[in-house]
Amino acid sequence: MKGIKLQFLPKNVFNWRRIFSGCLLLACLFILSTTPAVAGIKDDRYDGNIFVVYAGNGSLVPPKATLATALKEHKPALLVFYVDDSSDCKEYAIVVSKLQAFYGGVAEIIPINVDTIISKQSYEPTEPGYYYSGNVPQVVVFNQSGQVVLNKKGQVPFEQVDDKFRDVFDLLPRTESVELKRRSFNELNSELTQ
Numbered sequence: 001m002k003g004i005k006l007q008f009l010p011k012n013v014f015n016w017r018r019i020f021s022g023c024l025l026l027a028c029l030f031i032l033s034t035t036p037a038v039a040g041i042k043d044d045r046y047d048g049n050i051f052v053v054y055a056g057n058g059s060l061v062p063p064k065a066t067l068a069t070a071l072k073e074h075k076p077a078l079l080v081f082y083v084d085d086s087s088d089c090k091e092y093a094i095v096v097s098k099l100q101a102f103y104g105g106v107a108e109i110i111p112i113n114v115d116t117i118i119s120k121q122s123y124e125p126t127e128p129g130y131y132y133s134g135n136v137p138q139v140v141v142f143n144q145s146g147q148v149v150l151n152k153k154g155q156v157p158f159e160q161v162d163d164k165f166r167d168v169f170d171l172l173p174r175t176e177s178v179e180l181k182r183r184s185f186n187e188l189n190s191e192l193t194q
Contacts, residue, residue: 046085051111054090055097063110068126070108071146076168077108078161079140081132083115092137092155099158103165143168 040047041054052058070077080096082089100109112128114136123130131140133153141150141164150156150164159174166173 040087041090042087044085044087047090048084050082050084050090050093051097055093057093057097057100060096060100060109060111061113063108063112065108065110067108067110067128067142070110071126071142074144074146075108076103076106076144076165077110077142078103078165079128079131079138079142080109080111081114081128081136081138081140082111083113083136086136088155089137095155095158095161099161099165102162106169107165141165141168 047053049058049061051060065075065077067077067079078096078099080092082092096109096111103109110128112132114132117129117132120129125146131148131151132138133151135153137155138153139150139156139161140148141161143149149168150161152160162174165171171177
């Protein structure tokens with residue numbers, strides 16, 4: 001059996017080295033011809049959802065509740081108007097993620113991509129379009145009564161939004177209280193094992 005050769009096929013058909021070399025060459029040319037994906041926080045290109053790419057917080061999109069639901073349930077809310085291809089919004093996604101870390105359990109954090117707002121003549125006060133001013137990022141904070149306590153355009157500092165939430169929740173001012181900190185998983189785990 002060892003001596004059987006396929007004499008009816010040409011010699012070069014079984015030249016596996018040539019086939020392997022050709023495939024390797026094609027693979028290299030393909031890799032070299034593709035452009036790398038470049039995500040940049042300082043440019044106005046679309047890189048994907050800004051909360052996933054830049055803030056590491058994909059839980060913000062889609063929002064867990066709508067503005068209408070938050071207002072109906074008398075829950076404080078934070079509306080954040082953004083677009084995925086704005087450097088200002090990309091940078092601000094980190095602040096929104098930080099706000100969600102501290103207030104996400106007691107307030108509704110509702111990021112709204114302005115490209116998804118349906119254009120119409122007028123909006124109801126329960127619709128995000130009612131509050132949108134045409135600029136991004138824009139932040140709107142609602143108290144439990146559904147009243148707007150903050151409506152600002154641009155990259156509103158964390159401290160300014162935090163101050164409004166402290167008023168809404170009747171918390172001590174930042175100057176009189178300790179800094180809000182989240183427990184790390186290991187600290188919580190070590191307390192549970194004791």
